[in-house]
Amino acid sequence: MSTATLKRRYDTELGPIPPLKMSTDEIKQRKRKQDDTEAVVQKKVKKDKKDKKDKKDKKVKKEKKAEKKAQETTVIPKDAEDDSSVTLSPEEETPAQELGYVQSELLSKVAQSEVDEFYEENEVSVEDPKKLNFRPLLSFDHIALSSEVQKEISKFPKPTPIQAVSWPYLLLGRDVIGVAETGSGKTFAFGVPAINNLLKAGSKNNGVQVLVISPTRELASQIYDNLILLAKKAGVHCCCLYGGVPKDEQRAQLKKAQVVVATPGRLLDLIEEGSARLSNVDYLVLDEADRMLEKGFEEDIKRIIGSTKATGRQTLMFTATWPKEVRELASTFMKDPVKVSIGNRDELSANKRITQIVEVVEPFKKERKLLELLKKYQSGSRKNDKVLIFALYKKEASRVERNLQYNGYKVAAIHGDLSQQQRTQALGEFKSGESNLLLATDVAARGLDIPNVKTVINLTFPLTVEDYVHRIGRTGRAGQTGTAHTLFTEQEKHLAGALVNVLNGAGQPVPEDLKKFGTHTKKKEHSAYGAFYKDVDTTKKPKKITFD
Numbered sequence: 218m219s220t221a222t223l224k225r226r227y228d229t230e231l232g233p234i235p236p237l238k239m240s241t242d243e244i245k246q247r248k249r250k251q252d253d254t255e256a257v258v259q260k261k262v263k264k265d266k267k268d269k270k271d272k273k274d275k276k277v278k279k280e281k282k283a284e285k286k287a288q289e290t291t292v293i294p295k296d297a298e299d300d301s302s303v304t305l306s307p308e309e310e311t312p313a314q315e316l317g318y319v320q321s322e323l324l325s326k327v328a329q330s331e332v333d334e335f336y337e338e339n340e341v342s343v344e345d346p347k348k349l350n351f352r353p354l355l356s357f358d359h360i361a362l363s364s365e366v367q368k369e370i371s372k373f374p375k376p377t378p379i380q381a382v383s384w385p386y387l388l389l390g391r392d393v394i395g396v397a398e399t400g401s402g403k404t405f406a407f408g409v410p411a412i413n414n415l416l417k418a419g420s421k422n423n424g425v426q427v428l429v430i431s432p433t434r435e436l437a438s439q440i441y442d443n444l445i446l447l448a449k450k451a452g453v454h455c456c457c458l459y460g461g462v463p464k465d466e467q468r469a470q471l472k473k474a475q476v477v478v479a480t481p482g483r484l485l486d487l488i489e490e491g492s493a494r495l496s497n498v499d500y501l502v503l504d505e506a507d508r509m510l511e512k513g514f515e516e517d518i519k520r521i522i523g524s525t526k527a528t529g530r531q532t533l534m535f536t537a538t539w540p541k542e543v544r545e546l547a548s549t550f551m552k553d554p555v556k557v558s559i560g561n562r563d564e565l566s567a568n569k570r571i572t573q574i575v576e577v578v579e580p581f582k583k584e585r586k587l588l589e590l591l592k593k594y595q596s597g598s599r600k601n602d603k604v605l606i607f608a609l610y611k612k613e614a615s616r617v618e619r620n621l622q623y624n625g626y627k628v629a630a631i632h633g634d635l636s637q638q639q640r641t642q643a644l645g646e647f648k649s650g651e652s653n654l655l656l657a658t659d660v661a662a663r664g665l666d667i668p669n670v671k672t673v674i675n676l677t678f679p680l681t682v683e684d685y686v687h688r689i690g691r692t693g694r695a696g697q698t699g700t701a702h703t704l705f706t707e708q709e710k711h712l713a714g715a716l717v718n719v720l721n722g723a724g725q726p727v728p729e730d731l732k733k734f735g736t737h738t739k740k741k742e743h744s745a746y747g748a749f750y751k752d753v754d755t756t757k758k759p760k761k762i763t764f765d
């Protein structure tokens with residue numbers, strides 16, 4: 218009750234002005250009542266004053282503490298569930314191994330203007346339902362990682378923007394959707410916290426705890442190669458599971474693995490036969506997430522996720538393209554995800570360091586045109602430049618491969634009709650430079666990080682413009698430049714509008730011939746979206762054979 222209210226009540230309780238004629242008893246009684254009430258009021262006033270002072274002292278203390286903290290460290294306990302970062306003084310800090318993320322003193326000292334500049338320059342957008350507002354890690358010195366991980370990653374000059382922004386959230390244990398251009402270091406963006414969190418948790422091997430799913434065997438193998446760079450010296454066991462090769466070695470590796478990188482088909486096989494146990498997986502990554510959530514993979518992914526830890530699992534989705542069609546499905550597997558986008562990625566957009574040339578041609582002229590383009594892109598000083606050619610169909614790829622060989626080109630090929638051994642060998646030859654020409658279907662469109670690919674030629678346009686963005690992203694990686702030359706025919710005119718948008722978005726010229734097809738963009742159907750290739754395990758025996 219406030220003092221004012223109490224005074225009002227006192228006034229009313231005293232009643233009307235006493236009559237002039239009162240008995241001595243009445244006067245005494247009235248006086249006692251008055252004294253009592255006055256005492257209550259005084260007590261209350263005193264208490265109010267004290268409360269006010271305490272409140273003020275508390276506020277000052279809190280402000281001082283916050284000030285001190287800002288100059289020192291911001292500590293976020295791993296399970297922080299509230300809406301704000303929790304700030305503790307050094308004496309209140311949680312033991313190191315329980316911490317999810319500690320903002321370093323060095324990062325706290327960075328001027329806000331520098332942080333703002335970083336956000337602006339890289340067009341960073343962070344959507345966090347918990348609004349933690351972590352600062353980006355502008356340098357490797359801004360983060361204390363385990364020494365093995367730190368050593369490996371420090372070979373680079375500084376974190377890429379997707380690494381800089383997503384690592385604090387991932388180290389804290391949050392679900393993250395990471396969308397950043399092709400070749401921008403997304404593998405280490407999810408890989409570094411994966412291994413670091415494992416090492417922080419201690420040496421006990423609790424079976425498979427980290428699971429990364431990838432759409433193709435080659436990409437799975439590449440992610441595995443990256444993760445063992447971080448994990449091997451620290452004694453963390455990794456294994457890679459994909460189809461087209463015998464299972465025995467994979468079963469043996471699985472027994473000691475803490476980290477698994479897998480394609481969905483082979484992983485499901487091993488789950489079903491009881492060799493892969495995923496109930497301890499608490500760090501799950503869908504790389505090329507939009508691809509993994511398409512109709513062709515959706516059911517497999519649901520089953521795989523269903524066999525991982527249901528509560529306390531961290532789920533990550535990384536990609537360069539994040540179409541609206543898959544966002545709802547993604548949200549069913551995630552809890553309060555932080556969405557980190559680098560560049561304006563709400564609209565489909567390509568890496569701006571790639572020069573995009575689009576030529577509209579008659580379908581029957583494409584293969585002759587290809588020979589002309591090879592002369593252009595592999596002549597003179599560019600003689601040894603690596604060129605990657607994309608076809609759409611396996612049969613088309615086989616035919617073009619023969620045609621190129623007939624014309625004297627040494628070409629490596631990678632498509633679904635080849636054995637895994639042939640695919641691995643072809644990719645190896647192209648990577649090493651033994652062959653400077655690789656012909657591929659969309660099996661090589663996503664994720665592959667092949668050094669120094671100078672030119673990508675799209676002989677036949679892919680089924681979606683997202684796939685186009687991924688295909689051309691095989692060049693211009695890790696800050697380099699590159700060229701993509703695309704042959705476009707009337708048969709793909711329904712994709713012309715979306716392609717024009719991508720060209721405009723990257724400041725590339727739009728040929729008049731392409732504009733003629735109109736700028737209408739056809740709404741993508743979830744079931745058709747890029748669902749063109751799916752690694753099928755050809756070594757797998759059919760369960761039931763029927764004869765006519």
Ligand SMILES: Nc1ncnc2c1ncn2[C@@H]1O[C@H](COP(=O)(O)OP(=O)(O)OP(=O)(O)O)[C@@H](O)[C@H]1O
Nearest residue numbers: 373375376377399400401402403404537664666695
């Ligand atoms: N901090 C860094 N600084 C410079 N290069 C880096 C850094 N981190 C990773 N890289 C290198 O950048 C290249 C591209 O990385 P990565 O393959 O992870 O790209 P990505 O974003 O996953 O591409 P995509 O969308 O095509 O899958 C790799 O060669 C990788 O080693």
